[in-house]
Amino acid sequence: MKKSNVVKYNKWGYIFLIPFLTVYGIFQLVPLISTVYNSFFENYRSGLTQIGPNFIGVQNYISIFSTGDLWKYFGNTMIMWVLGFVPQILISLLLGAWFSDPSLRLKCQRFFKTVIYMPNLIMASAFAMLFFTLFATTGPINSILQQLGIISQPYEFMNHVGSVRGLVAAMNCLMWFGNTTILLMAGMMGIDPSLFEAASVDGATATQTFFKITLPLLKPILIYVMITSLIGGLQMFDVPQILTNGTGDPMRTSMTLIMYLNKHLFSKNYGIGGALSVFLFIITAILSIIIFRFSGNRDAVQKKAK
Amino acid sequence: MPESKSKGMGVGARRVIAYIVLIIISFFCLIWFYILLVNATRSHTELSSGFTPIPSTHFLENWKNLMAGTLPILNGMLNSVIVAGCSAALCVYFSTMTAYAIHAYDFKLKKALFTFILAVMMIPTQVTALGFLQLIDKMKMDDTFWPLILPAIAAPVTFFYMKQYMDSTLSISLIEAARIDGAGEFRTFNTIVLPLMKPAIAVQAIFTFVSSWNNYFTPALVLHTDTKKTLPILIAQLRAADWLKFDMGQVYVMIAFSIFPVIVVYLIMSKYIVAGVALGGVKE
Numbered sequence: 001m002k003k004s005n006v007v008k009y010n011k012w013g014y015i016f017l018i019p020f021l022t023v024y025g026i027f028q029l030v031p032l033i034s035t036v037y038n039s040f041f042e043n044y045r046s047g048l049t050q051i052g053p054n055f056i057g058v059q060n061y062i063s064i065f066s067t068g069d070l071w072k073y074f075g076n077t078m079i080m081w082v083l084g085f086v087p088q089i090l091i092s093l094l095l096g097a098w099f100s101d102p103s104l105r106l107k108c109q110r111f112f113k114t115v116i117y118m119p120n121l122i123m124a125s126a127f128a129m130l131f132f133t134l135f136a137t138t139g140p141i142n143s144i145l146q147q148l149g150i151i152s153q154p155y156e157f158m159n160h161v162g163s164v165r166g167l168v169a170a171m172n173c174l175m176w177f178g179n180t181t182i183l184l185m186a187g188m189m190g191i192d193p194s195l196f197e198a199a200s201v202d203g204a205t206a207t208q209t210f211f212k213i214t215l216p217l218l219k220p221i222l223i224y225v226m227i228t229s230l231i232g233g234l235q236m237f238d239v240p241q242i243l244t245n246g247t248g249d250p251m252r253t254s255m256t257l258i259m260y261l262n263k264h265l266f267s268k269n270y271g272i273g274g275a276l277s278v279f280l281f282i283i284t285a286i287l288s289i290i291i292f293r294f295s296g297n298r299d300a301v302q303k304k305a306k
Numbered sequence: 307m308p309e310s311k312s313k314g315m316g317v318g319a320r321r322v323i324a325y326i327v328l329i330i331i332s333f334f335c336l337i338w339f340y341i342l343l344v345n346a347t348r349s350h351t352e353l354s355s356g357f358t359p360i361p362s363t364h365f366l367e368n369w370k371n372l373m374a375g376t377l378p379i380l381n382g383m384l385n386s387v388i389v390a391g392c393s394a395a396l397c398v399y400f401s402t403m404t405a406y407a408i409h410a411y412d413f414k415l416k417k418a419l420f421t422f423i424l425a426v427m428m429i430p431t432q433v434t435a436l437g438f439l440q441l442i443d444k445m446k447m448d449d450t451f452w453p454l455i456l457p458a459i460a461a462p463v464t465f466f467y468m469k470q471y472m473d474s475t476l477s478i479s480l481i482e483a484a485r486i487d488g489a490g491e492f493r494t495f496n497t498i499v500l501p502l503m504k505p506a507i508a509v510q511a512i513f514t515f516v517s518s519w520n521n522y523f524t525p526a527l528v529l530h531t532d533t534k535k536t537l538p539i540l541i542a543q544l545r546a547a548d549w550l551k552f553d554m555g556q557v558y559v560m561i562a563f564s565i566f567p568v569i570v571v572y573l574i575m576s577k578y579i580v581a582g583v584a585l586g587g588v589k590e
Contacts, residue, residue: 013411020404024460031437123520125538126564140357281433288428
């Protein structure tokens with residue numbers, strides 16, 4: 001009697017999963033399969049004539065890998081990610097260590113955490129538009145720099161490779177370091193306090209404690225943070241798209257992979273767009289598998305969350 | 307690095323360095339919004355004569371000019387509120403339901419389905435966008451809000467957060483007590499589980515709302531009619547327009563208009579949000 005009751009209840013597990021599975025199937029799984037399917041067909045518009053769809057095997061893949069554009073945009077994306085990620089992780093480690101250090105007893109912690117997390121919630125496109133106007137040749141930043149006597153002529157931020165990439169990286173860093181700080185801090189709080197006590201009894205300085213205890217024990221979370229940030233970096237779109245109006249100028253040096261994909265989606269070049277999507281999907285999948293492996297599956301994520 | 311300097315330093319000195327660095331970093335987080343606020347109150351002529359840190363008096367004038375302009379801003383805001391609000395509501399309700407299914411019941415495919423949801427968590431929406439666009443075209447949903455709202459029902463990240471929260475707060479004995487009282491499973495979920503999940507629901511509702519409000523990639527590909535566009539698309543149009551001829555006062559007001567509602571909500575709820583980030587762990 002009891003057993004049949006349990007079985008009766010447990011069918012509700014399936015019933016409650018119906019909405020998720022249905023919607024996921026329709027809006028994610030079907031599109032994923034049809035994206036892969038599209039990547040094997042020639043299918044685009046040339047002027048007013050529609051070409052295809054004709055099955056052409058892996059020809060789309062051969063053409064995206066051989067033109068060199070893909071590698072150029074992949075390189076752009078990676079350069080801008082690294083430029084943003086390195087300062088981000090350094091600042092986050094430093095702030096995380098300070099916030100979680102009981103001997104420092106920093107006041108106003110809530111205020112600082114609130115402030116540093118705030119840029120994360122800002123609309124990326126509006127933030128990029130804001131930076132575009134602030135750093136315009138006639139904009140306030142040039143005006144301030146001239147008033148301070150640092151430069152005599154306005155600097156054309158939008159016409160130099162370094163400054164455009166630098167601005168994209170700075171915005172990404174600014175938007176994500178608060179999030180990273182909170183994650184790392186949660187990880188640092190999870191370290192057994194007796195280890196720190198033992199270190200201080202042994203006369204270790206704050207620097208030694210940080211490099212010999214905190215950092216090694218934080219490794220799984222650092223890897224998690226780095227790879228999720230890399231996955232996010234590969235999806236970089238809003239900021240460079242708005243900042244450069246979709247052109248990736250100067251000379252397409254700030255064009256990211258997703259901006260490239262977006263161009264093909266708008267021009268309805270489904271063959272090349274499909275091959276590009278599959279390429280991105282495979283890279284993301286490999287990175288996700290690394291997270292799962294490295295962090296001992298979801299247990300590590302749960303441990304960190306506490 | 308202050309760490310190397312702090313070698314052998316007293317706690318007091320380290321604390322001073324920490325405060326100085328924190329204040330500098332906070333300055334760099336906030337300065338942009340201050341300049342935005344100041345510039346939104348200045349007229350075009352004032353703006354072109356150089357920057358001053360003192361606010362002026364032209365905010366309402368800029369606002370009126372923006373309203374009278376060609377960009378359908380109020381419409382855009384309304385559209386953004388509808389899309390983000392509906393997404394947030396559907397997302398938290400059904401994610402809680404999905405998490406409850408995995409948390410409270412034992413069935414044959416439970417482990418497989420749980421692993422599946424965790425495995426697909428990292429797939430970016432951009433890589434399926436192509437098939438997604440073709441699909442909504444076939445379903446006659448192109449240029450409507452449906453493709454932006456309905457997919458929120460299946461949100462692996464929100465599901466994961468809800469599952470974590472249930473693991474720490476929702477005991478099976480409570481559910482069993484409800485069963486003995488004769489409540490149906492669906493009623494138990496709606497009247498007992500949902501109220502208990504309120505704190506988690508609030509945090510996730512805000513996250514979903516904000517990420518939908520800020521979303522640019524998918525809406526830009528789905529929405530074509532001017533009156534249906536959401537705020538990020540209008541910002542992009544502003545950027546694409548010949549902006550040098552634009553009244554810069556209006557440009558700043560419009561950016562402020564897209565950013566500040568979120569900041570206000572965030573400041574009110576910041577305590578829960580910052581705690582929520584640490585608990586969730588998998589927010590991108």
